[in-house]
Structure formats: C-alpha cells, structure tokens
Amino acid sequence: MKLRAKAALAALAVLVATPAAQAADPVKIGMVLPLTGPTAGYGKDGKLGADMAAAEINAAGGILDGREIELVYEDEKGAPQDGVAAVQKLMTRERVQAIIAGMNSSITLAESAITKNRILHVNPAAQADAITAQGSPWLFQINNTASTNATIFHTYLTEQMAPKAIAVMGENTEFNKAVLENLREIVGESSVELAEIATYDGATTDFTSIITRLKSTGADMIYVIDAYPARTAQIWKQIRQQGGFPMEAHAVGTVQRSAIVPAEGAMEGVITADIFIAEGATGDMARFIDRFTEQNGVAPNKVSLVVYEAVKVVAGAMDKAGSADDYALISDTLRGNVWTTPRGALSFDDNGRAKAPYFYIHKVTGEDVGLLDTFEVE
Amino acid sequence: MTGWAVEAAGVEKRYGGVTALKGVDLRIPEGAIHGLIGPNGAGKSTLFDILCGITKPSGGRVSVLGMDVAALPAHHVARRGVGRTFQRTATFRDSTVRENLLFASYGRMRHSVLQRMARAPAWREDMAAFETRADAVLETCGLAHLSDQPAAALAYGTQRRLAVAVMLMNDPKILFLDEPVAGMNDAETAEFIALVRDIARGRTIVIVEHDMAAIGALCSEVLVMVDGAQVVSDTPERALAHPDVVAAYLGTDADD
Amino acid sequence: MDLLIQTLINGLILGAGYALVAVGLTVIFGTLHIVNFAHGAFFALGAYATLLIERAGAPYLLAIPLAVLCVAAIGFALEATIVRRALYDQGEHGSIIVTFAISQAIVAAIILVVGPDPLPVPSPFGQTAVSVGGFFLSAQRIFIAAASVAVLAGFALWLRRSVKGQQILAVSQNARGALYSGINVPLIRSLSFLLGIAAAGLAGALMGPMISAFPTMGDANVIVAFTVVILGGLGSIGGAMLGALVIGLGNALFETYVSVSWTPALGWVLVILVLLLRPQGLMGRAQLDRH
Incomplete structure (x- = not known):
C-alpha cells in the first residue's frame, strides 16, 4: 500500500516535471551512417543532407511547440555488427527518440531487428524488400524497394535495350539477392537469355577472371550489381581493359560520383537508374538542389536527398502527432498523411514503404550521370 | 687484468x-x-x-x-x-654448416657493400681470413666433412658441436x-x-x-x-x- | 584453349601482385615474430602518398619511389616510438592488438586528412589494354607484375648476397643465436620492419591505379596475403612467393572454371589442407623452440 502510494507520487512528479522539461529539451534523433569503412562516402553525403534538414527545421522554430531537433551520429563502419552496436548505443546511452539508419541492406536488416517494436526507425536508402517485409509496425523506408526499382529497370533493360544475352556479376549480399530474383522473373518472361550469373564475395580483390569468364559466354550485355563505390570503379576499369561489352548496365541507385570519378572514364555510357537526378530538376527539387549546393559547395546526390527527406518526415510526423515517443501514434500519422518532399508527394503503405513519384533512367556522362528517360511510378 | x-x-x-x-x-x-x-x-x-x-x-x-x-x-x-650456447639447439637450421659460421663472422668483417659487389681486395681479405678460421674451427670441432650440410640435417650431438663452432668463430x-x-x-x-x-x-x-x-x-x-x-x-x-x-x-x- | 591461356595469364599476374604484399608480411613475421595487422593501412598509405605526390606535379613513375620513402619514413617513426618499445620479444598476442590499433589510427588519419571517398590514382598506363594474339592484358597489370618480379628478385639477391640480408636470414632463423654471434639483432629487426612496410607501401603505389585509393583499400588484399603467407609457411620468403603464385593461379582457374562465389573460400581450403598435411606451410620450417 505504502509502496503503491510512493509509485503514484513518483508518477505525479514525472507528470509535473516533464512538460516543463520537454519544452526546453531538444528531440534527439539517432543517425546511424557509415562514417568510416568502404562506404564512408555515403555517410558523408548523408550527413550533409541530415544537417541541412535539421538546420531548416530548427530555423523554422523546431517541432512540438518550440523543441529543437538534435541529431546524434553514430558510425556503422559498413559492417552489420557495428550497425547493431551503434543502434544499441543510441537507444540506451543517448536515449534518442527515433533512429534513422539504412544505407546497406544487410546492415539495415541487422539494425531493424534491434529497433523492431521498440523505437521509430526510418531507413532512408537501403532497398532490399526483406527489410520492410518483416512486418515491423514502426519501420519506414524512404527509398523504393529493390523490387520496385528493379522491376522498372529490368523491364527497361529487356524491352528497350533488348540484348540477346545478359551476363551478371554482383556481390553476394541481401541487396543483390533481391535484385537477382527480380531479374530472373522479368527475363524469364522475355526472349532475353541469362548467360551467366557470377556472385562474388566481399573480399574479392580482382575481377579479371570473372570478366574473362563472362566474356567467354558471348553475352552482349554486362549487368553489374554492386553498391560499393571503390569496387564499382575497379570492376568497370577491368571490364574496360578487357574490351567491354556492347551494352553495359549497373544496378539501380548505386552509381554516384564517388564511383564515377575514380573509374576515370571507364564507366562512360553505362546505363543505370535512380529515384533522383539533378539534371533538369524543377520546382521544389530545383530549390533543394540550389540550397544544398550553396551551403555545401557540392551538388546533392540521391543519398543526401533521402537522408534529408528522412529527417524531415520524422520531424514532420512527430510534430503532427503531437508526440516524440508515442510510436503507434506517430506511425499512424506517417501512414495516414501525404508528405511533401523535394521529389513531390510521398506516402507510405502498410509495410512502411514509400513510392517515389518518378523514376529516372541514367547514363554515365563525364563525371556524373545524365538523364536518359523518365518514368512516372503508378 | x-x-x-x-x-x-x-x-x-x-x-x-x-x-x-x-x-x-x-x-x-x-x-x-x-x-x-x-x-x-x-x-x-x-x-x-x-x-x-x-x-x-x-x-x-x-x-x-x-x-x-x-x-x-x-x-x-x-x-x-663472450660466447654462449643454448640449452636447446641454437644453430641456424636452414643454412649449411659453413653459412652458420659465416653468420657469426660478419661482425668482424670490415669491407663495405660496394667493396663486396666489386670483389675488392678488402672483401677478398675478409673472406680469406674467414675461410682460414672456418677451416681451423671445423677441424677442431670434427665438422670438416660436413661443411655443406644443412644444419637441420645433422645428428643432435653434431648440432651441439656446430653451436660451439659458431661461437668459436669469434674466438x-x-x-x-x-x-x-x-x-x-x-x-x-x-x-x-x-x-x-x-x-x-x-x-x-x-x-x-x-x-x-x-x-x-x-x-x-x-x-x-x-x-x-x-x-x-x-x-x-x-x-x-x-x-x-x-x-x-x-x-x-x-x-x- | 584461349580461355585457359587467358586465365593462366590472369593468374600469374595476380600472383605477382599478391607476392609483394605477402613478402612484406612474412619478412616482418620472420624476424620480429609479430603479426602485422597494420599491413593493409601501410598499403593504403602507399597509394595515397603516390596520389598526393602526383597531385604535386611528379609523374607516376617518380611518385612510386618517393611514396615508398614516405611510407618507410612513417613506418620508421612508428617503429621507433611504438613497435620497438611495445612489441619486440613480447610474442604475438600483444602484436595483434598494437598493430591493429596502429592500423585503425592510420585509416582514421586518412579519412580526416583526405576524406573517405575513393580517389583515382593516375597512371600513364591508365586503362590501356594490350592485346597480344587475342589475349587482353592490362598495361597497368603488366607493369605491376614486372615491377613486383624485379623488386622481389632484387630483394632475394640482396638477402643472399649482402651482409645485412644474411643477418636478416640469421635473425629469422634464430634470434638468440644471432645475438650471440655478435649480430645487432635490434637493428636487424628495425630494418626488417622498415623493409616489410616499404614493400606494403610499394604494393599500394603499384595497385592504386587498379583499385583506386580509399582508406580501407588494404583490407581485402591483406586478407589474401595472410592466406598466401600461411600457405607458404610463416616467415618463409620463398614460401610467400610460391604461395602467391599458387593462390593467384588457383583463384583465376577456380573463378573461370568452377565458381566465383566460392573463390575466397578456396584460399582458406588450401590453407587448411596445407596445415593438416604440412603444418609448417609449403616452404616453412618446423616450429623452432624459441627458448
């Protein structure tokens, strides 16, 4: 009896104390990015987008009646175990109110096992369908799923480019698996042949023999599925050294300047695709690109954009829901509303997946990608 | 003294x-x-x-x-x-008996790398002094007939004598x-x-x-x-x- | 037949590159008995030094030796301040932690100073491929293979013919015996460490144009080098060269004719087989009593 009274008193004290404290306390959002390791370039690009979003929100008076957004960064180093450790640290030590984590699919899957049913988790960039297929009620994804992206891209490859046979090489990852499954399906419905699929391990240092083998199949299209910029550059250099293929394609959403520049021209003309392109942008997107370029001295890429959108969407949903920690309410708010981002209107389905309004086919031109074709996503 | x-x-x-x-x-x-x-x-x-x-x-x-x-x-x-041998065999196992002695002699040699490459007199003097000394030491230790054998191939007791021979090179x-x-x-x-x-x-x-x-x-x-x-x-x-x-x-x- | 010849060429060229990384690793292990986990970081430093020297205006061929000198200088500083004090005669356990820490520090320093994005390392050989009788050979690869073979042959000759080289062999066989033969063992150890680091830096300078410079670029190459070194016999220089050839050819043949996904496992399967049948490695010697 006495104990219960004490507990009630304590609860009362909390009730009395919190509103006052909350008005001053910032809302902490945990940002898990690869700041070191082989994909550290993505981390750098993402951080620029996140910082810009937070600065804009705070300059406009913050959320939830004047609370500022505070971003707390942790490094996932491009490895699942480090991603898990980063998420755990942010949740237990930093006590953040939401987690934004997701570049590499394998790492994001590991991280989402920790956040499931415990905290709001927004995955900005990782594409594998498995991430949002696990029925996690508080998990959302800004980027398209690999299968959505791949379906459009693979249809484009088979129908528009129409090679006789495709040779595929890609790293053995969760992302690669999702893309390959889709490719088999789409190619199966067409007259195009899948000459050979070579999946290599992340520790592979040389691709000459793989390319030799793929060339020996006589395929007229090479399709590379790899999300690591340095390796992407190395693979295309080696493809070029062996004379290249009549048609050349690289997986959706993985070709950035960070791969094109070190490839030193070896990626020229490679076909790829993404949910974003700077070329020919208008309206909100053009304004976003201008602001970003002015602040950072470099143009934004897809990674900067989706991390920017993730911070904006999290903050917007918390503000609209009127809470920073009622995740059921925030999640309902996320699903029940349409969110305006530089790309246009973004809405989330029951699985927490957003669909990009547009999809662009790219062709590597010079040190960046150029626009080849635009699709509107139904 | x-x-x-x-x-x-x-x-x-x-x-x-x-x-x-x-x-x-x-x-x-x-x-x-x-x-x-x-x-x-x-x-x-x-x-x-x-x-x-x-x-x-x-x-x-x-x-x-x-x-x-x-x-x-x-x-x-x-x-x-000061010379010393070890409780467990302490020869240079992959090298021949003569090379073992040579390792111990470098500290006494005075020729430079260039003199060595040019096969200069200083080098020849050093090598001649080494050969004379090595022959005497091998004789003393009963190893003369084994000078081109790898150390690892020698019998255990012979390896111990080789360890002594290596030390004797520096007198x-x-x-x-x-x-x-x-x-x-x-x-x-x-x-x-x-x-x-x-x-x-x-x-x-x-x-x-x-x-x-x-x-x-x-x-x-x-x-x-x-x-x-x-x-x-x-x-x-x-x-x-x-x-x-x-x-x-x-x-x-x-x-x- | 054409495919086989192209594959064998690929394998030989690959092996020559592996040998350079592996020999550095094995020289350090042989004389110092430390496992240098920082080898990959020095490899990366070699590529970055080449890149920065080229940006300052030097041509690639001149940048390579200058970069090797830079890496050796950094290696010397670390040897004198950390490695010599913390590691010699302390066995392999401490060395794993200390060299791993050095590796992390170097990678972090590269990210701070140059940034995380991969950067191209310009080379006059560029993407040029030479086509000989229908076989494609990348000019940069031919250069890597030729430079590796030349440097390794020079090194082997130096080990056999020079006093310091002979003393390195003596120390790697028996450090205590060498000490009582009047060999300045601490000096030989420092020299071996520098040579090993310089080899890593040279490998980075040669391979940079192929794989681009990025902070963790050494990791995958050093993992291969570890399999090469274990295969050949820890501390055995001839073994490292043979091991590199076996792994290079094995990987190329396996990738072309069997399975790409299982290739990294191939190296370790070979290692396990060798360790079961010949625990000292292909050319290593049985473990000495280090008493």
Whole structure:
C-alpha cells in the first residue's frame, strides 16, 4: 500500500516535471551512417543532407511547440555488427527518440531487428524488400524497394535495350539477392537469355577472371550489381581493359560520383537508374538542389536527398502527432498523411514503404550521370 | 687484468614479486672450467643470462672480462669475447654448416657493400681470413666433412658441436655452455668432453649441466645453487658431498 | 584453349601482385615474430602518398619511389616510438592488438586528412589494354607484375648476397643465436620492419591505379596475403612467393572454371589442407623452440 502510494507520487512528479522539461529539451534523433569503412562516402553525403534538414527545421522554430531537433551520429563502419552496436548505443546511452539508419541492406536488416517494436526507425536508402517485409509496425523506408526499382529497370533493360544475352556479376549480399530474383522473373518472361550469373564475395580483390569468364559466354550485355563505390570503379576499369561489352548496365541507385570519378572514364555510357537526378530538376527539387549546393559547395546526390527527406518526415510526423515517443501514434500519422518532399508527394503503405513519384533512367556522362528517360511510378 | 674472468657480487633478480636470484656471489679465475649446478628452478639459467648480458640484474655488480655487462647491449657483449650456447639447439637450421659460421663472422668483417659487389681486395681479405678460421674451427670441432650440410640435417650431438663452432668463430675469451651434453648418448658425451678440454686452452669456460659425470670430468670448481641462492662453491667431489646439496637433490626429482 | 591461356595469364599476374604484399608480411613475421595487422593501412598509405605526390606535379613513375620513402619514413617513426618499445620479444598476442590499433589510427588519419571517398590514382598506363594474339592484358597489370618480379628478385639477391640480408636470414632463423654471434639483432629487426612496410607501401603505389585509393583499400588484399603467407609457411620468403603464385593461379582457374562465389573460400581450403598435411606451410620450417 505504502509502496503503491510512493509509485503514484513518483508518477505525479514525472507528470509535473516533464512538460516543463520537454519544452526546453531538444528531440534527439539517432543517425546511424557509415562514417568510416568502404562506404564512408555515403555517410558523408548523408550527413550533409541530415544537417541541412535539421538546420531548416530548427530555423523554422523546431517541432512540438518550440523543441529543437538534435541529431546524434553514430558510425556503422559498413559492417552489420557495428550497425547493431551503434543502434544499441543510441537507444540506451543517448536515449534518442527515433533512429534513422539504412544505407546497406544487410546492415539495415541487422539494425531493424534491434529497433523492431521498440523505437521509430526510418531507413532512408537501403532497398532490399526483406527489410520492410518483416512486418515491423514502426519501420519506414524512404527509398523504393529493390523490387520496385528493379522491376522498372529490368523491364527497361529487356524491352528497350533488348540484348540477346545478359551476363551478371554482383556481390553476394541481401541487396543483390533481391535484385537477382527480380531479374530472373522479368527475363524469364522475355526472349532475353541469362548467360551467366557470377556472385562474388566481399573480399574479392580482382575481377579479371570473372570478366574473362563472362566474356567467354558471348553475352552482349554486362549487368553489374554492386553498391560499393571503390569496387564499382575497379570492376568497370577491368571490364574496360578487357574490351567491354556492347551494352553495359549497373544496378539501380548505386552509381554516384564517388564511383564515377575514380573509374576515370571507364564507366562512360553505362546505363543505370535512380529515384533522383539533378539534371533538369524543377520546382521544389530545383530549390533543394540550389540550397544544398550553396551551403555545401557540392551538388546533392540521391543519398543526401533521402537522408534529408528522412529527417524531415520524422520531424514532420512527430510534430503532427503531437508526440516524440508515442510510436503507434506517430506511425499512424506517417501512414495516414501525404508528405511533401523535394521529389513531390510521398506516402507510405502498410509495410512502411514509400513510392517515389518518378523514376529516372541514367547514363554515365563525364563525371556524373545524365538523364536518359523518365518514368512516372503508378 | 684482475685475473678473474667473472666477478659477480650480490647479484639479485626479481620478476614482479618473484625473486629468482637472492644475492649470488661468484668469482671465476681466467682459464678455469667452472660448473654451475643445482635443481631445476634454482636460478642457474637466470644467472647465466645475466652473465651474458641478455638479462639485466635487479641488483648487485656483474663484471665479465672486466666489462660491466649490465650496461651493454647483448651483441656488444658477444663481440667483445663472450660466447654462449643454448640449452636447446641454437644453430641456424636452414643454412649449411659453413653459412652458420659465416653468420657469426660478419661482425668482424670490415669491407663495405660496394667493396663486396666489386670483389675488392678488402672483401677478398675478409673472406680469406674467414675461410682460414672456418677451416681451423671445423677441424677442431670434427665438422670438416660436413661443411655443406644443412644444419637441420645433422645428428643432435653434431648440432651441439656446430653451436660451439659458431661461437668459436669469434674466438671468445669466455664461453658459456648451457646443458651442452643433455640428450646426448655416452659416445657423443665423451666426444664433447674431449672437445671442451681441447678448446679450453686459453679461455674460460662456464658450464650449466645436470650430468654430474661430465661436470666431474671437466670442472675444477662448481657453484651449487638452490632456490636462487648459492649453497656452496668447491671442487665437484666436495660440493656434491655437502649435506645441504645432498638434501636439495634428494628433496627434488631434478636430477634428470 | 584461349580461355585457359587467358586465365593462366590472369593468374600469374595476380600472383605477382599478391607476392609483394605477402613478402612484406612474412619478412616482418620472420624476424620480429609479430603479426602485422597494420599491413593493409601501410598499403593504403602507399597509394595515397603516390596520389598526393602526383597531385604535386611528379609523374607516376617518380611518385612510386618517393611514396615508398614516405611510407618507410612513417613506418620508421612508428617503429621507433611504438613497435620497438611495445612489441619486440613480447610474442604475438600483444602484436595483434598494437598493430591493429596502429592500423585503425592510420585509416582514421586518412579519412580526416583526405576524406573517405575513393580517389583515382593516375597512371600513364591508365586503362590501356594490350592485346597480344587475342589475349587482353592490362598495361597497368603488366607493369605491376614486372615491377613486383624485379623488386622481389632484387630483394632475394640482396638477402643472399649482402651482409645485412644474411643477418636478416640469421635473425629469422634464430634470434638468440644471432645475438650471440655478435649480430645487432635490434637493428636487424628495425630494418626488417622498415623493409616489410616499404614493400606494403610499394604494393599500394603499384595497385592504386587498379583499385583506386580509399582508406580501407588494404583490407581485402591483406586478407589474401595472410592466406598466401600461411600457405607458404610463416616467415618463409620463398614460401610467400610460391604461395602467391599458387593462390593467384588457383583463384583465376577456380573463378573461370568452377565458381566465383566460392573463390575466397578456396584460399582458406588450401590453407587448411596445407596445415593438416604440412603444418609448417609449403616452404616453412618446423616450429623452432624459441627458448
């Protein structure tokens, strides 16, 4: 009896104390990015987008009646175990109110096992369908799923480019698996042949023999599925050294300047695709690109954009829901509303997946990608 | 010169909280064959390492051939006339017998890299001096017919003789032998004792050994150590008859 | 038949590159008995030094030796301040932690100073491919293979013929025996460390144009080098060269004719087989009693 009274008193004290404290306390959002390791370039690009979003929100008076957004960064180093450790640290030590984590699919899957049913988790960039297929009620994804992206891209490859046979090489990852499954399906419905699929391990240092083998199949299209910029550059250099293929394609959403520049021209003309392109942008997107370029001295890429959108969407949903920690309410708010981002209107389905309004086919031109074709996503 | 090859007083060695040597005094006259015996763990190897300059003492004074060995790097001690063989075989296993001797001789050679490449007279002189010395040493140690054999292919007793030969290349004034006859058969032991007598002319030899017959055959005096301290220093017969030594050996199973 | 010849060429060229990384690793292990986990970081430093020297205006061929000198200088500083004090005679356990820490520090420093994005390392051989009788050979690869073979042959000759080289062999066989033969073992150890690091830096300078410079670029290459070194026999220089050839050819043949996904496992399967049948490695010696 006495104990219960004490507990009630304590609860009362909390009730009395919190509103006052909350008005001053910032809302902490945990940002898990690869700041070191082989994909550290993505981390750098993402951080620029996140910082810009937070600065804009705070300059406009913050959320939830004047609370500022505070971003707390942790490094996932491009490895699942480090991603898990980063998420755990942010949740237990930093006590953040939401987690934004997701570049590499394998790492994001590991991280989402920790956040499931415990905290709001927004995955900005990782594409594998498995991430949002696990029925996690508080998990959302800004980027398209690999299968959505791949379906459009693979249809484009088979129908528009129409090679006789495709040779595929890609790293053995969760992302690669999702893309390959889709490719088999789409190619199966067409007259195009899948000459050979070579999946290599992340520790592979040389691709000459793989390319030799793929060339020996006589395929007229090479399709590379790899999300690591340095390796992407190395693979295309080696493809070029062996004379290249009549048609050349690289997986959706993985070709950035960070791969094109070190490839030193070896990626020229490679076909790829993404949910974003700077070329020919208008309206909100053009304004976003201008602001970003002015602040950072470099143009934004897809990674900067989706991390920017993730911070904006999290903050917007918390503000609209009127809470920073009622995740059921925030999640309902996320699903029940349409969110305006530089790309246009973004809405989330029951699985927490957003669909990009547009999809662009790219062709590597010079040190960046150029626009080849635009699709509107139904 | 003092007439003493080794003068050590109050030598102590502590490893953390463990005291391996508790103030040992030792004097070895020049030209003597001196034994160092005691059960395992008595501190013989530690004392040996200190005398050779490989381990620095925690306390006390150590002078070998008039040098303060505690203050010198081990390879300097070696170059100034201190030789040592090891309890376990310590030859250069992948190299031939002659190459083993060559490794030990580089410290004495004076030619430069350029002179070597040009096969200059300085190089030829050094190599000629080496060949003369190597031939003499191989002869002394009974290894002349094995000079192109890899060390690893030699019989165990022969490898121990090679270890001595390697040391002889630098003509040490004092030679420390760490359990040289351990593991040898009777014939090999007898051969080795003869070799030690032969090379003892003009130098001081210190032997750690469990084989009391070998000690008795070679040494004029032995220092008996038990538990990090000296028990007695005397001729082999008298030292082994000392009641404390008998007790120490009977109390352990160390005499292997 | 054409495919086989192209594959064998690929394998030989690959092996020559592996040998350079592996020999550095094995020289350090042989004389110092430390496992240098920082080898990959020095490899990366070699590529970055080449890149920065080229940016300052030097041509690639001149940048390579200058970069090797830079890496050796950094290696010397670390050897004198950390490795010598913390590691010699301390066995392999401490060395794993200390060299791993050095590796992390170097990678972090690269990210701070140059940034995380991969950067192209310009080379006059560029993407040029030479076509000989229908076989494609990348000019940069031919250069890597030729430079590796030349440097390794020079190194092997130096080990056999020079006093310092002989002393390195002596110390790697028996450090205590070498000490009592009057060899300045601490000096030989420092020299071996520098040579090993310089080899890593040279490998980075040669391979940079192929794989681009990025902070963790050494990791994958050093993992291969570890399999090469274990295969050949820890501390054995001839073994490292043979091991590199075996792994290079094995990987190329396996990738072309069997399975790409299982290729990294191939190296380790070979290692396990060798360790079961010949624990000292192909050319290593049985473990010495280090007493």
